[in-house]
Amino acid sequence: DAGVIQSPRHEVTEMGQEVTLRCKPISGHDYLFWYRQTMMRGLELLIYFNNNVPIDDSGMPEDRFSAKMPNASFSTLKIQPSEPRDSAVYFCASTLRDRVYNEQFFGPGTRLTVL
Amino acid sequence: GENVEQHPSTLSVQEGDSAVIKCTYSDSASNYFPWYKQELGKRPQLIIDIRSNVGEKKDQRIAVTLNKTAKHFSLHITETQPEDSAVYFCAAPQGGSEKLVFGKGTKLTVNP
Numbered sequence: 373d374a375g376v377i378q379s380p381r382h383e384v385t386e387m388g389q390e391v392t393l394r395c396k397p398i399s400g401h402d403y404l405f406w407y408r409q410t411m412m413r414g415l416e417l418l419i420y421f422n423n424n425v426p427i428d429d430s431g432m433p434e435d436r437f438s439a440k441m442p443n444a445s446f447s448t449l450k451i452q453p454s455e456p457r458d459s460a461v462y463f464c465a466s467t468l469r470d471r472v473y474n475e476q477f478f479g480p481g482t483r484l485t486v487l
Numbered sequence: 488g489e490n491v492e493q494h495p496s497t498l499s500v501q502e503g504d505s506a507v508i509k510c511t512y513s514d515s516a517s518n519y520f521p522w523y524k525q526e527l528g529k530r531p532q533l534i535i536d537i538r539s540n541v542g543e544k545k546d547q548r549i550a551v552t553l554n555k556t557a558k559h560f561s562l563h564i565t566e567t568q569p570e571d572s573a574v575y576f577c578a579a580p581q582g583g584s585e586k587l588v589f590g591k592g593t594k595l596t597v598n599p
Contacts, residue, residue, distance in 0.1 A: 467585070
């Protein structure tokens with residue numbers, strides 16, 4: 373398996389522009405997570421899905437952020453309009469939950485810079 | 488909700504020494520405690536985890552201990568090597584959900 377795939381790996385944009393980050397989870401995994409990592413705030417969970425349904429979006433900072441999972445193999449995180457404080461590394465992760473917790477596998481991340 | 492505190496934030500040791508990183512959590516219902524390692528510019532990767540039915544788990548030079556009464560768990564790395572240099576994160580689930588709350592991380596530097 374190729375692991376969790378994210379694109380783009382790097383994104384540089386100007387304030388006010390729309391940004392779309394993409395994620396393909398590991399095949400067969402039923403949970404997908406979006407995290408944001410910054411020096412100041414560490415690793416924060418933004419939202420997670422179970423079987424394509426959003427379960428907890430309490431970490432989404434504001435209405436400028438939205439996430440979708442139209443099918444089991446694809447998810448997007450959109451920021452519109454983007455602001456300089458959105459600059460961070462965004463990770464997608466996936467896991468398969470049976471009766472116990474299992475490892476969350478992280479993608480390589482997208483480094484977002486908003487100028 | 489769950490609150491995870493991690494100490495120290497930075498740790499510098501000489502090659503061959505041991506390193507210990509400690510975490511406390513607040514949700515007494517938590518029953519799964521993973522540790523992730525993140526090398527510079529890379530993704531976090533699971534190195535070891537422990538479930539609440541055991542007090543200690545070991546994997547070669549890495550061990551994790553859990554004290555449920557005190558609500559703390561620790562990562563122990565013995566015979567440290569330069570390739571152990573990384574940021575280490577502890578985590579705990581919130582309210583029995585799949586949501587993991589991560590500590591702020593410990594930057595470990597192993598000096599040759």
